[in-house]
Amino acid sequence: MKFPRLQRRTLTLIAVIVPLLVLFIYVAARSGPLAPIEVTISTVESRTLTPDLFGIGTVQARYTYKIGPTFAGRVKQLDVHVGDAVKAGQVLGEMDAVDLDDRITAQQAAIKSAEAALKQALAKQDFAQTQANRYEQLLAVRGTSEESTATKRQELSIANAALTAAREDAARLRAELEALRAQRGNLRLVAPMAGLVTVRDADPGTTVVAGQAVVEVIDPTSLWIETRFDQISANGLAPGLPAKITLRSRQSHVLAGRVMRIEPRADAVTEETLAKIIFDTPPTPLPPLGELAEITVQLAELPAAPTIPNASLRTVNGKRGVWKLVNGDLTFVPLTLGRADLDGHVQVVNGLAVGDRVVVYSDKILSAKSRIHIVERLAGVSP
């Protein structure tokens, strides 16, 4: 009666050894470098593509007025503060006149003195005229000498010249007064346009150099976004295209705008194309100048063409292409690519036909000899 016992023992032994061996074979074949590479497959579809361009920029004002004195001087008063709205022609402040007022008073006195001198010259000329007339008449009746008459004529000429000199002198002094008054007026800081005060750089008492801005006023209706697009992805950027603007402070809110102009001069150092984007309707409240904005410019829709996801692109031996699945075998197909959109779709100009099956995701670098295992989704990736 030994036989059944032995058999049971053998069975248990097999029950232990066989799973162990199966597990071993599974482990050796299905893990490590010998395992097939998991891939996902996508079918090339013909679809239309709406390429977008993405850039970032900062909010800037198109018109910025930097208001300051044209002479070096000291700020006397400044009535506006940052955030104040100002009207065109409004006086914002004034520079210290120093001695200019006194010079105007002196000039006024000088004009009065010149006017008195003019009166004197007028009186002298009047008398000289009378004398000259009298001597002319006397000479006609031989009542005086030729010489005396000539003397009176000469005196009249001198008086005429003196009168002209006095008149011109008065005019000069008046013009000089106007010049001083103009200088006096120039000391006032006047807003050239209606706008918003954004910078107040100096307070009363501060000395500023000629040309230094004391107050900066912007035109709040002229806000635009100075946008930078990488040159490599700026193909098709043109004025008038619609744009979506996302301000950093209002990320959930997409504002509408459009491309106003492409700068004729690109940034050579950063390899970026610069463009100005304007808002369709200025947002309220106004975004602060210098705020970061993300710009997505929508280009016109392209005609339908075979399209692949950009995740399927691989580089093999310096050529860009995809791994195409033909009868279960992998073949690398070099491609000529067309436009791409921001969602990762790329149009294929040459190399693939609609309905071809290509590898999209893979765990490892593929080669033509790779054993593959097609799955719906790669391990570890949540849906």
Added chain:
Amino acid sequence: MISLAGRDILHAWGKFIFTGVGLGLLIGVTLTMAGVYRGMVDDGKVLLDNSGADLWVVQKDTLGPYAESSSIPDDVWRSIRTMPGVAEAANVTYLTMQVARQSNAGDQDVRAMVVGITAGEAGTPGWPPQLVAGRQITRGHYEAVADIAAGFQLGDVLKIRRNHYTVVGLTRRMVSSSGDPMVFIPLKDAQEAQFLKDNDAILMQRRRTEANPAFNRPGVPGLLDAVIASQTSNSSVNAVLVRIQPEFSQEEVAEPIRRWKRLTVYDRAQMESILVGKLIATSAKQIGMFLVILALVSAAIVAFIIYTLTMDKIREIAVLKLIGTRNRTIAGMILQQALVLGVIGFVVGKISATFAAPLFPKYVLLTPVDSALGFFAVLVICVLSSIVAIRMALKVDPAEAIGG
């Protein structure tokens, strides 16, 4: 003919298998340790594979960009692109840092290597060569492709310095040479991240500059702004990755760049020797040392086990001798048992190592070559250790069977 070894194993098979499993776990640890070493080397190799480059152009006389810091102007690629034999040249930056993941449960941070990749299309050197989910970066700013090991999922928002990036694609096995997962972001963002300080630091730097009378001159309005602007911009990259035209050899392209551009150029083999020979040299030696100790300990334990197994049945062996069994048969029995034990141990070890490998935080690579080597090593150790036991068995006096 009856297999003596088989009979003996069957006689106490439970004990035998448990001993084999125990031995197997030990072998499993040894295999895993070898896997850890291979994983370290592989981390370095995938780093080079994934960059897609044939040549690395770095700052003169540095071992950059992985083993040392290297900094070159970001417009150097243009002149490199014009060198003979260069098919593609792309800027790249590498920066290992903590990357914060924003989630509802609060911010968590993971250590990651942030790679700044130049704008272009998929397949440009430096770009992830393949993805496991999502798509490649299409926007020039604020998008990221992250390695799955960092724990990111598609649509996650991660924070680098003060900017937020949306994860649009996932990769697997894109790691730095120290095994940190990679996060790919556009180059311009990465340049900024490398240089961008926190807002406090920027403010303080601004104040410092303002306090410097050389920069803040009342007679020159605008000078201070220009100085501050130049302080907060960064136009450096760590390396230029070069892909060469197939008809050129690596040295043919590298030499003119070294000579005329006065930059250091490494090819694939040199880069590998830097990574494996210099960057992970000490840690690899450490692991190697540990591996040797483990192998010795395993060998000793196998020897002890076989020795005690033999000693357990020393009486039976004496009986066998008494009934006139030839020495060869007895030696064969012990040897066969040792080999079976070794095979069971190896099978269990291989299985346990394979299942344990993914649990390790860093990559553990079990290569078939290592497994084969391990198998033969186990067999050799078993044979050698059974020799001691065989000597004991052959020396036993048959009288012991009836004596003791």
